[in-house]
Amino acid sequence: MRLKKNGLKNTLIVLITCFASISYGQNLMNNNWFFGYNAGLNFNTSPAPAVSIGGWASVAQEASSAISDSATGSLLFYTNSDTIYDASHSPMPNGMNLLGGGHSSHQGVIIVPDPGNPDRYYVFSVGQGDYENAIFNPNPPPAPANWMPPYGGLAYHVVDMTLNGGMGDLTSKDNILYLADSLTMFESRVTAAIHGNGQDYWIIVRRDDGTGTWNFYSYLLNASGVQPPVKSAASQTGEGFGSMKVSPDGSRIAITGGLLPPNTGPFDPLYFEVFCFNNQNGKATYLNKFVGGPLLNIAISFSPNSKLLYFAPAGTALHQIELATNTIVQISNSSLSEMQLGIDGRIYVNASSSSLALIDQPNVVGTGCNYLTNAIPLTSGATYTGMCNIINAYEVSVQITADYTSLVADPCDSLTVSFLDGTTGPADQWAWTILNGVGDTVDTSNLQNPIVVFDSAGTYSVQLVSYFDCLTDTMVKPIFVGTGTKQTTNNFTVCTGDSIQLPDGSFVSDSGTYYDTLTAASSCDSVIITNLIVNTVYSITVDTMICDGSSIYLSGAYQNTAGTYYDTFVSSGNCDSVVI
Template identity: 30%
Template structure:
């Protein structure tokens, strides 16, 4: 009995410590990575050509066994297994497959396959026996065995609490059920543990989106693409049950197409969740305080897709924790994988690098990466404070307790204990090796680290920028201070990140576009923080500094109206002398220039500050009007009081008018004039010319009373021009000619041949010098 118990404990220990099974990855378009050397090395011998789903598995030594796209299984020689075709998975499923070894067996493996968008093939499994086909393995007759349908395109796995058996977890379609299938050394229990909790996917496109268990199996995350919903819950590795699900609709209101919560991964320490949203980018959440509000409050956009929109920008795909403790991100149609170098760190300190790992030539990443039993990544070497001279903390992260561990630090020094510390004296790459002793068995783990020197962050000068529109805001190129901050240090070996304030620095929320940063506090000085990081591998060697950005006011000149230049004259153009410098377009300097020709004259007014000069251009339009030398006057007269004068001249709006030196007006018409000689004055509004002309306004009285009282006894026209003696012919009301008088004469006394005519209306006719004839009538009163 004791011997049997020892065997079980030993097998459980081996299972919980194994991690080399995840050392070879095949994915995308013939792409692959080999982690056996501690760092990923690109390989190009893979036969996969898949847009999304893929799976691969190695043995305990890290040697490739086989891999699949959900339809075909290739052996380690990259040839299809004899019975390895026509599996019923789909390369277009988010996670088209997952490979799980039969516990306590070295030859039997299960490959689970999923159909896409909730199609009928659902979740199936096939058995692979590595003892077949001369040790290259083959799919047995236990092939394409249906477990459940319809199903989401989501699958994940973790070791059970006994450290030996495995839970394989997926989610149903059109219901709220998580399914946990138990795999023991007896095989698959086809009756899953069902947890009915959380969101119900009702649309086939909600089948899209991954699922992931944390390395210690305590948390589970899942996404429902078309609804943009994702969920986070607790998982019990003893029972396989999902509980305390939190449903997040954080992305549901975004207008961005393909706004899918697509892929998930947990940090090795199980404290952080990373999420790839297809079109928005990479996000980080702290999950230690397990409430919706507290989790959302910790959201950090690690890598935002700034081009936002269908068919443009980056399309973020699968996330997968690697054997080296880093998280790798697939981005569609890229020749590299992106990497989260320090996934246990909060905020931007996690150190996301776009296109960090170059793939082999002729290969590329698409949306998928191979999933693994997440417990494979729960035995890792954790390292903190990896700088020259620091006390570097080194520990073994595993599910097992009370381990005896002997360390080789890679520089000739050794140590003993689960948690140790060591100080490196020189920069370089070091292979840390841990030998773990359990019940007379030895297990070896290694990790390559890069030790860097703590950089110097020299305080740079403040940066000034001009406020060109009066808003108090300006664009700053913070990266212009890079060379000052590095002060001779190699820019290729250091990275500088900038932060809006101290809080953002502490939380790792760096400015995304430091070369196009706009200050957030108008017309005030803002302090910017800069962190210099040594970019050698694992290194978190940093130093910070700060400087101020200052918005400087550009000169204000106001609107300049066009200026008139009269012919044969000159004018002076003047700008306020309150500016530091004034430069004219004709080469002159100073506040004034004299010009004698029409045209555009530009003055650049400049205010000088500590490091910049802010300027504003002001343009003077000098125009020379076209002037006339004469004008025409239309006179409407021969009325008693309602006589008028109208001036007719081209470009009337350029002139103003007056009569008899009265006030000038814009209108060329003067009304209600009495008889008389009028001097009509015309002058340009530009004060360039003034013209005059005399005109006569003639009238006649409407009645007369020839009663010798000395008032209105004589009738005659009022002609103000004595040089024009008009002949006037008077008629009675029946048209009978009565008498002829002259405008310069005495007039008519109302008599004909010495006899007074009766009171009545009488008519007159006169011919003007211009030849124009005028007729009118008046009243004789007795």
């Protein structure tokens, strides 16, 4: 088999289609943040940056989340994973001593709307247990009774805002989705992203599957509740600490703080890893890793356009990665412990106990992103090492669907086939694989529209994988090769005076070879060859005399009187011959 290089032009058709994309300014569910020691932000100031607000009734060293009314932006409730507080800053009646991971789970709790009920919310809490705490403190204090010791786990609670006079209360709590053991430890971070259908959500965690390998587990939350997890993407590093963020367009996941085995101690260098994420099926695939510093590689954030990633190795020196080229630029020497993308498109940075720094234009490549220290003074409370854990991935990203058609490139050559890409969406790379009937690869191509010359007729399987950035889709179809031009030969023999009808409808009665060309719907000719032989019919007159009293055998009897008699004989060509 050979691939024609001078076939169809390799054209790029870019179809930009955004499905129900939600801009940051319209997503008011993240309008209020709670974090640290009674600290918080309110985003009603847009387009100006958010402002510090007080009144919070709780302390959250790291684990914190808040949710607001999607239409008005008014605070509904918030939590530090132990207790859920309503908008009046009072604990909900059934919202205390919740099973979870405690304040020091860095990204230990997140609030997610119920896709089937606008008045109901799920609160997911992930616990680190005693084991992870002991890594930095060999003699840790006893864990609170509501933790999930000693190896952590994942639980959820359900809040109904129609209860308690509209202030909300729990209808269900301490529902354990997974409880780790000595072989299947859990990381202290949970995040979420909207599903590709624009309605459901993915709840994403990482855990050791029992072999020392850390995988993603994505739980689908739909109108029917929490579904069994989808497992994917073994990490190139080991257990990590700190942030796990999904890009706003839902196409990537970034995690911080992974160690490369073998581990020699707490000052081993840590890594940042980036994965592609498919928000249709919940699966992650490994993309790249970047080296950081020892300890405290916990801060990370995507830009609003999902093209840049911000991180701070070892808590110092803010860096920016341009994901398309993996170009890394240092933005600032300032130390920081966490970052979070706001609904106004700015990144808010936990860099001081009494104020927040700000990346004012995070979509700008390089130092033009405008990093501002002490940009938001905290009028109440103080920061710790965490920030409010919210859903950043509210955009339904562009999708691609692989498809193609196949055509006979030369109508009269059935072994030459042209493949035409029909992928919907902005695909910019293609991988074709052609397999024979036993599954062996017989040809490949990276052209958009390849032309393939097959070696022989048969049934083949043709696979197209279409790519765009982190998006991929696959289409496989069978193709039947060898059904092109047909040539048929027919032989006829007739006697003189007879005729036959040819495929074109005409009649012939002379010996010879006749050609008829029939054109099929595929424009590939079928040729019918007709060979005609006309055998001669003979008529012979014989005059015979006999003597009186004698006879001769004619016309099937002995004759002894004068007259004309007829006899018919079959010749060697099966035509009758008459003797008179």
